[in-house]
Amino acid sequence: MFIEFFFLLREYKLNVSIKEWLDLMEALDKGLAGPSLLDFYHLCRSVLVKSETDYDKFDLAFSEYFKDFSSPFEIPEEVWKWLNGGTKIKEELYDKIDPNAPKYQLEELKQMLEQRLKEQRSCHRGGNYWIGTEGTSVLGHGGFAEQGIRIGGESRYRSALQIANERAFRDFRQDNIIDTRQFQVALRKLRQYSTTVDAPKTELDIDGTIKETTENGGFLKLVFEKPRKNTVKLLLLFDSDGSMLKYSKLCSALFQAVHKANHFSDLKVYYFHNCIYEHLYTSLHCIRGEWENTEKALNTLGSEYRVIFIGDGAMAPTELFRPGGNCRIGLYNELPGIYWLQRIRDKYPHHIWLNPIEESAWDHAYGHVTINAIREMFPMFELSLDGLEKGIKKLLVNR
Amino acid sequence: MDQKFNCFTGSDEYVAAPELMYAVNVSIALEKPLLIKGEPGTGKTMLAEAIADSLGKELITWSIKSTTKAKDGLYVYDTVQRLYDSQFHEGDVSDIKKYIHLGKLGEAFTAEEQPVLLIDEIDKADLEFPNDLLWELDRMEFYIHETKETIRTRHRPIVIITSNAEKELPDAFLRRCIFHYIAFPDKATMRKIIKVHYKDVEEKLLNQVIETFYWLRDINELQKKPSTSELLDWVKALQMGGVKVEKIHDDLPFLGVLLKKNQDIDVVWEIREKGYTRKGWGV
Numbered sequence: 001m002f003i004e005f006f007f008l009l010r011e012y013k014l015n016v017s018i019k020e021w022l023d024l025m026e027a028l029d030k031g032l033a034g035p036s037l038l039d040f041y042h043l044c045r046s047v048l049v050k051s052e053t054d055y056d057k058f059d060l061a062f063s064e065y066f067k068d069f070s071s072p073f074e075i076p077e078e079v080w081k082w083l084n085g086g087t088k089i090k091e092e093l094y095d096k097i098d099p100n101a102p103k104y105q106l107e108e109l110k111q112m113l114e115q116r117l118k119e120q121r122s123c124h125r126g127g128n129y130w131i132g133t134e135g136t137s138v139l140g141h142g143g144f145a146e147q148g149i150r151i152g153g154e155s156r157y158r159s160a161l162q163i164a165n166e167r168a169f170r171d172f173r174q175d176n177i178i179d180t181r182q183f184q185v186a187l188r189k190l191r192q193y194s195t196t197v198d199a200p201k202t203e204l205d206i207d208g209t210i211k212e213t214t215e216n217g218g219f220l221k222l223v224f225e226k227p228r229k230n231t232v233k234l235l236l237l238f239d240s241d242g243s244m245l246k247y248s249k250l251c252s253a254l255f256q257a258v259h260k261a262n263h264f265s266d267l268k269v270y271y272f273h274n275c276i277y278e279h280l281y282t283s284l285h286c287i288r289g290e291w292e293n294t295e296k297a298l299n300t301l302g303s304e305y306r307v308i309f310i311g312d313g314a315m316a317p318t319e320l321f322r323p324g325g326n327c328r329i330g331l332y333n334e335l336p337g338i339y340w341l342q343r344i345r346d347k348y349p350h351h352i353w354l355n356p357i358e359e360s361a362w363d364h365a366y367g368h369v370t371i372n373a374i375r376e377m378f379p380m381f382e383l384s385l386d387g388l389e390k391g392i393k394k395l396l397v398n399r
Numbered sequence: 400m401d402q403k404f405n406c407f408t409g410s411d412e413y414v415a416a417p418e419l420m421y422a423v424n425v426s427i428a429l430e431k432p433l434l435i436k437g438e439p440g441t442g443k444t445m446l447a448e449a450i451a452d453s454l455g456k457e458l459i460t461w462s463i464k465s466t467t468k469a470k471d472g473l474y475v476y477d478t479v480q481r482l483y484d485s486q487f488h489e490g491d492v493s494d495i496k497k498y499i500h501l502g503k504l505g506e507a508f509t510a511e512e513q514p515v516l517l518i519d520e521i522d523k524a525d526l527e528f529p530n531d532l533l534w535e536l537d538r539m540e541f542y543i544h545e546t547k548e549t550i551r552t553r554h555r556p557i558v559i560i561t562s563n564a565e566k567e568l569p570d571a572f573l574r575r576c577i578f579h580y581i582a583f584p585d586k587a588t589m590r591k592i593i594k595v596h597y598k599d600v601e602e603k604l605l606n607q608v609i610e611t612f613y614w615l616r617d618i619n620e621l622q623k624k625p626s627t628s629e630l631l632d633w634v635k636a637l638q639m640g641g642v643k644v645e646k647i648h649d650d651l652p653f654l655g656v657l658l659k660k661n662q663d664i665d666v667v668w669e670i671r672e673k674g675y676t677r678k679g680w681g682v
Contacts, residue, residue, distance in 0.1 A: 015570070017574055019574050020574055023429060023431070026429060027425060027428070027429055030428055030429075032424070032425055032428055032429075039421065042417075042418045042421045042422065043421065043425060046418075046421070046422040046425055046426075046577050046578055046579050047425065047429075047577060049578060050434070050573035050574070050576065050578045051436075051573070051578070051580075052436060052580035055580065185564065210478045210479060210482065211478060213482065214478050214481065214482050214485075218482060218485055218486055249619075256622075
């Protein structure tokens, strides 16, 4: 039958098992699909997809499989933003339709879209070439071209394919940026109960005691067990100023999630500006004097702490590699920043670096020299839900 | 077509989106648990009540807490009582059955008629909890070790499971469920929901309330966005307070009903005054 759909779903990285596929077949056998494609869409989705984070992938796969005349391009997030920022159509613009505009075939339009997606770097409005709103370009929405591919904008009637194409659930994608609560959920995985570690049996096991006592003919027999407590201690090092300001919302979400998480056995937070030198700041705004000696902090915090750096790692190379590289006026560092990073790496076997810059940009973003130097020292992950989860797995395993 | 199919169509008290009704009916027909996720206040728990109501079935609710263990739902063996009885020679201690008390799941399995079983907030429990229930939910039977008895379901219950996504659920468990995510209702659905609860609400008030409510929800700086149940409370407060309709959007009366955090209330007023806010970062 349409087993290709199954493989297509798997190609779209949807974790659909044979069991679920057979369930779908059973549902179809029972005639649950109903007459319309929309019913079928809902049936497939409720049986095959088990998380709202996957709804978007499912929508993409569904519209690809069932609509061969309009393949859903992966429209990058940014293009959506440009289009969504569109202003209201102004009446006086209506005379803009150009009767001499070239007519395109669908195949040509698709090729154009593919090409523009590769070239376009910014938001466009009112032009005739780029993907944008208004204007007479054939790509985008809210414009005045007679034909073209509409991307986003408002739809007027709803069919299953349109709903799939609308991708209402794209915000739930796990590779997207997320809020405090989702971070919290991810952080909960960062735990290690000491029953797996050697510890004396100090807690009275009430259930066990009762059971043993009953089996002992009513004579008391005490049973002890190891206490189950999270042993994870966490050291957070936040790059909090300068170039990090634009990520403040994202960092704030993580920051609050960590503070709300009460399952850590200990939590220490320090801040730094671009790189770590002799001092670790104790306040968010990195105020001179509100700090602790890095040396002292390293001595007091044992190597069992798990270290998470949060920073873009983007700075001038001198700030990382040279003595005196500290960019704050009046502060001269005898030892280069990289020395301190190495110290931290060597002392704490469990460490990760979370970077709010997208992973795909690490090789060419501003500061890519220092980003890559830091990547060689620390396992670096993108500061997104996926990245955090991967990072936490890394923190939990023994190196 | 299965006779049972298509029997749930929402109820007087509950406005169900078509795709949600669809998911419910698929899960009933395929005899699989229905896993419902969604923002708090989108009516996940209410759904089970509505299903039980509209199908005329008994609702058995098993509320999960962080300390709940899978076995608690099946049965509890009251060893302490038995121990007491044996020491004071009361009752027939050899009759273990007396000391076995069925949990909610056990209750649902042994019910005379097909019940609706709601396992509420399954994500509250320990990470392994859902895995411990796999066999029982699959086969709808369990074994009581103490009496060497197998409890089998007479009428496979309709199982509704809700989750707030505090923990991720194990894959093996998810594979056995039908899944539906309740998206936050749009304005039109919200109107219906309010009307279902307050039949006498004025049209003018309704318009204002909905406009203001969605304006509030669009503020990204809010730590906790108001949900449906809070909106319903607000409508009630506005009706009872006799507030002038024109003033709702400007004065935001009874804002504390919608927003539960001081910080959020400050944010809203700051936006009102300046048009932007810088709060939200830090603790």
